[in-house]
Amino acid sequence: MGAYLLARLGQSAVAVACVLVLTFFMVRLTGDPAVVMLPQEATAADVATFRSAMGFDRPLLVQFGEFLRQAAAGDFGKSLQYRISARSLIVERLPATMELAIASLAFAVAVAVPLGILAATSPASAWDWLAQTLALLGQALPAYWVGLILIIVLSVQLHLLPVAGRSGWPSLIMPMVTLAMGLLGRLTQLSRSVMLEVLRQDYIRTARSKGLGGPAINYRHALKNAAIPLLTVVGVNFGYLLGGAVLIESVFAWPGIGRLAALAVFQRDFPLVQAVAFFSSIVVLAVNLVTDLLYGVLNPLVRYR
């Protein structure tokens, strides 16, 4: 187990290093930051002075060397636009995105898994119909559109929830539901089909013949085996949730790193893009590692080597 963890952490470090190097060179393909930072009336001489003051005119390899030295010490330099440390910006805004992503994940699991089980245990019932409809809509409806419809109905028409910003739990509800839609659809579909599969197994029949009731069979015996594919989907989709946050955060004016990242790319804020890439990859890799470790908890036959 210890050796496995070490190996995994080593792999993660290599992956993060690759992300950093790729990001460094890719963002520089987007163009010259001075062009978007200076007012339109700036002359060529103004641009040259500014580039030199900001160090944009240094050779790429020199900039890369400095970046590596700083990154090794956990420093990503100052954001070009904010003029404050890129790391402090991420630290300030990551909690909002994590709150949104974790709430969406919890919401999707809390709705999809029981619904999938209900659908599997009572085929062709109203539950089954609901589960299949939700599975289809969740995956088919564009999140952006769902978000706007929620705003129009719940905020504009019914005055129940605030439209924009992050101010207490009422402001979390609409972005959470919107961001969860896709995962909710996939998870409902998967939990239904996996449960259908598991419920046909011999050990379930044995359990039933021992006289166990429906909930004990469904949630203790069947769900434990069905959980592994579900966990895989949840783990993989956490990264997608972070990606989806870019759009959802704009619709609901949620102050997370998704919007920060999108703006940083448009504004050619290289240090900030690099810092966002670093922290996002750490989060995704950590979630994947935790997912892999949970397999062992769910299935004692899994061995880590």
Add this chain to the structure above:
Amino acid sequence: MKRSLVGIGVAVALMLGWWGSLGGEGLAASRGTLTIGLPADINTLDPTMSPEVNTENVTFSMMEPLLYLDAEGTIRPRLAESWQVVDKATYIFHLRRGVKFTNGEPVNGKAVEFSWHRSQESHRTNRVAFGSISRIEHIDDYTIRVITDKPDPVFLKRMAAASASVFPPKYTAEQKDEGVSLRPVGTGPFMLSEWVKGDHATFKANPNYYLPNVPKVQTLVWRFIPESQSRVAALQTGQVDIAIRIPPQQTAALRNDPNLRLSNALSTRTYYIMFNNMTTGRGTPVMDARVRLAMNLGVDFQAIIKSVYNGEAQRVNSIIGNVQFGHDTTLPPLPYDPVRAKQLLAEAGYAQGFKVGMACPSGAYANDKEACEAIAGYLGQRLGIQVDLQVMEPNRFWDLEAKRQLPPLFFDGVGDRYQDPDQQLKGIMLPDSKWTSFDKPEFNDLIVAGGSTVDQAERRRVYARLARAMQADPPALFLWQVRNFEGVRKRVQGYATRPNESMSHVPFDVGVSE
């Protein structure tokens, strides 16, 4: 530099008593909360560090320059109670006495000198605004002399921008750039309460502000809501009191709401389809003046304004817009005349038309792509000019524009903070600007002449000549200026949209009824 003290005289602008006219709203001072929905996040609260208009508007809550531009673009006193234009290149400002920064430091000549030297540092984006200044010195505690290296007709207007704000020297030096970016201190009607990046910036009234009955609200909140539909919804639900930048297609929903009104102004942004005669246009038919004129005559721009902008735009007669200083009201826009256009093309040897590339950003401005498609359609159907329309993501578009790698025609718009064409024209027409793709010495000379004298009557004559010269040999298809819409809740008092997107009047004039 040898200064010629010609008899321009001493233009002393004493505008005492002007402030008295502001208090006529019948509101008790500083009551309630005003919330404004902005279309973009801001990156800094230091007005010297971003040329972006939303940043300028937010920072005006607490930062003040010496001068102020009113709704008509006229210069008014602020921290300076008067100023003198000593000669073509020398200005003297007389400071208002007894004003203190909200941290207690006094506003004096040293503070102004410190602040403006700071604004000139080369790592600041807004240093460009201070480019013409060669000397700043304080004569005494309340008098500052500024010398520009050449006559600069827009100098005083630039000194009314947020980037010319006065900072408290001791605090600003202690806090360094990082601290000032997060929590600057100024003299304005409000003081910063908190800035939650990506969410909102909240300001509370400055109890010691030097003007009577200002500010009119106790709390001022700027809320950042990038998505226009969400901004409109926030307005409808009362989460914001003013929502700016409302797309024309969303105004209908607001017109019928009894709690709202629509406010609008023709924007100073001037749209055009520029020709390129410097790089990609060389050797193509657009090098011929008759072709460029024919293309201006062959498109029914008025019909496009009606269909694409719901009629909420005005044609311009040249690159100098209708709400700018120097606009020649006697010169009508080029007419729609497809017959004459065909004749001109035939004279130029292109009776059968030709093929040409045209670039267009998508999503940079309201309905940009739709406008381009309509124009390309007219050029094809009326004149037989097959337009290869290349629609691009805006950042990619601007990157190619700055490198002069766009096709021989491209759509863009040029904004203007000061309602004066000087910077617009220099920014997109002079060959030393990165945005210029059409170079003609006659235009360049006129633009330089218009920007090199402080004699405003002479400047009007120069710009009138320039507009006529441009119509004779068009460097661009002259398009329009678009009406900007903002939604305002009826509880808001004293708010009007400004043509240049400035909200510098909000901290002073705008109140709310309970």
